[in-house]
Amino acid sequence: MQSFHAYIDTFNAHVGRSTFGRIFRLEGSGHENEIRHTRLTTEVRAGLTSFFTMSYIIAVNATILSDTGGNCVCNDKNDPLCLENNDSEVNRNLITATAAVAGFSSFLFGFLTNMPVCLAPGMGLNAYFAYQIVGFHGGGLISYDLALTAVFVEGLIFIFLSLIGMRQWLVKVIPVSLKIAAACGIGLFLAEVGLSNNAGIGAIAGSSSTPLDIAGCPDQFKDEFGSCKSHKMTSPTMWLGIMGGGVLTAYLMSYKVKSAMILAILLVSIISWPRGTPVTFFPDTEVGNNRFEFFKKVVSFQPINRTLNALDWNIAEKSGHFALALFTFLYVDIIDCTATLYSMARFSGVVDSETGDFPRSTIAYCTDAFSISVGALLGCSPVTAFIESGAGIAEGGKTGLTAMTCGLCFLISMFFAPIFASIPPWATGCTLILVGCLMMRQITSINWRYIGDAVPAFVTVMFIPFGYSAAYGLIAGLMIYTALNGMIYMTKVISRGRIVPDDEDRREYWTIKPAGRLPWFVSASQAVADRVRRTPGSSEDIALSDRDSEAEWRYRERIGSNGSHRELEAVIVKALPTDPRHEKVFTKMGVHEMR
Structure with missing residues (x-):
């Protein structure tokens, strides 16, 4: 039995080192993105x-x-x-x-x-x-x-x-x-x-x-x-x-x-x-x-003679x-x-x-x-x-x-x-x-600590099996998420920030502009629009055309309008949502030392 397992291990190692293993990124293939334990x-x-x-x-x-x-x-x-x-x-x-x-x-x-x-x-x-x-x-x-x-x-x-x-x-x-x-x-x-x-x-x-x-x-x-x-x-x-x-x-x-x-x-x-x-x-x-x-x-093969290419x-x-x-x-x-x-x-x-x-x-x-x-x-x-x-x-x-x-x-x-x-x-x-x-x-x-995230997530989990559809379950969760968080946001806007949930700082970070590349047609449209409305020499225009994310855009825009670097850091720390993806922004700005 041990010799059989040794043979299998040798066979897998040989396949992993081959061109075949490199194509599928098997372990031992040497590919820069090889998948472990494959x-x-x-x-x-x-x-x-x-x-x-x-x-x-x-x-x-x-x-x-x-x-x-x-x-x-x-x-x-x-x-x-x-x-x-x-x-x-x-x-x-x-x-x-x-x-x-x-x-x-x-x-x-x-x-x-x-x-x-x-x-x-x-x-x-x-x-x-x-x-x-x-x-x-x-x-x-x-x-x-x-x-x-x-x-x-x-x-x-x-x-x-x-x-x-x-x-x-x-x-x-x-x-x-x-x-x-x-x-x-x-x-x-x-x-x-x-x-x-x-x-x-x-x-x-x-x-x-x-x-x-x-x-x-x-x-x-x-x-x-x-x-x-x-x-x-x-x-x-x-x-x-x-x-x-x-x-x-x-x-x-x-x-x-x-x-x-x-x-x-x-x-x-x-x-x-x-x-x-x-x-x-x-x-x-x-x-x-x-x-x-x-x-x-x-053993039986039935030709597809009734339903093949039956489009009307x-x-x-x-x-x-x-x-x-x-x-x-x-x-x-x-x-x-x-x-x-x-x-x-x-x-x-x-x-x-x-x-x-x-x-x-x-x-x-x-x-x-x-x-x-x-x-x-x-x-x-x-x-x-x-x-x-x-x-x-x-x-x-x-x-x-x-x-x-x-x-x-x-x-x-x-x-x-x-x-x-x-x-x-x-x-x-x-x-x-x-x-x-x-x-x-x-x-x-799932973020169970904030009701605005927990309730829509629970509705999604519950509705998929009971509705017998992954699609309708996700649609139900999205509807509840939009309605609930939309009402919270409107209350915050109308009260000018005075009425907010006590645990709002625990909410999950979300933006309509998520990380990663935009669809190519959206990027192209934004580039054309920015080029049309840009005034040469404006630091704000440079920030608008060069932004990589919402948080980084705020950072660059305020640099152009405020000369005090220390005040800028304090403002940004309060304004940015707590999202680990923007840790690199904090590092660049020296916030860790300030803390």
Whole structure:
């Protein structure tokens, strides 16, 4: 065993020193920005973990989107045989399409950004696409083909917004506590998904009397809405998921076993495959028989002949509904994906504490946007960064090799879809709960000392799982933050600074002009405006055109109008907000000696 570990260490060291290791900044590569504790085998293991945690999307996304009927047409909409056959054909097309777009986008994202974040058609957006835009069997606002066109155009708009820097600027402008709260809320959202029926262990379900209710009963005791009428918390599959996927995984993680999550998912899946057991994924029902028949194929490839390039550009007839769908996809996806990407970047430790940005952010956003348009060409709803990527990050993934490994697994799964579509949800449910636990550790970094930061952050954390949307949770937090702090600011202005909160000095520093570079078009506009209104020889004009930040601008402007250096220092210390990013300004001015 020791010789095997020594061989693995030697192999990882050799890969790290190679050109391949330098490209991905592995430890030992000699790159000036090499990432510590990164090894090829760790990245591959993390990618496999992300894939097994995300693989449910292959079957779930296909099932949701096939409820629209796709672009299949039945002359008699009441003919159940026609509808069933069409749904089955569209479903198999979408299984291949989902695996293909997830594989392509994850591999491309990992290669171009060197981040351990995987992409796939997003949950929530696919349900909105299927049930509100297209409708069940095409009974919604617009047709399936026209909805795909809206998704395709949305991707192109995203590319434009990313290139001009608007998406990056949005991330920087969001207050730090809200960004941390979004990551924690996504952790709770993951835990809720892991507890739910469709993608988890089935411990909770919706209820007619309360928003959520305890579930965990066998299928025969569920009503038509999935709620348990009796025998709650007695489901064998739920307890298999808890003990095999949850307790066992946590036990292995306590001993730093590196493949804990993957081993638990495989163990629970293998136990669930034999028929005739209380925990089988293939019960003796019509649904179970269909699953088992598909599972027995093992190797199967379904060509994408129904949903490939099904875009409909005849927008004029339903231009209003098309615009509504496009706008909704646009604003929900830009908030959702931006929040998720930032949260995953922060979880993997690559966010710059000064600028609030992460490396290659422009490429990351453009790749995500490009993947949205590619997904539409294959017949899928919008592609987004998957929060389940946190499982791979928790397993040690730190580079794009994690996402590339996950992408290769998705591409391979196009040919082994029967196997990967048969991983039961209770095998991955507790993995999501544990990842949510790991993501919640950041909650102590929220500024709980000042009510103007704490309340909006709490609303964000609370609203994401209960609203079942990262986008709407962040929007709710931003609205509360703007309203609350806006009222405090107006009170301060009207009272001329006499009425202020007692603990205002504890508030988190925030400015509409955050650190880092401005979007290029904003910088260009400011340069033109400054040049137009500048008077040659004015010290104030020099300060205006040369300022790097709000605090430094105040410093230079007052130098031009006040000759007393000592008085200037005292004034500046009182005026500047307590922000560690401006420590360099204090140092230049000799404030430390004065203190």
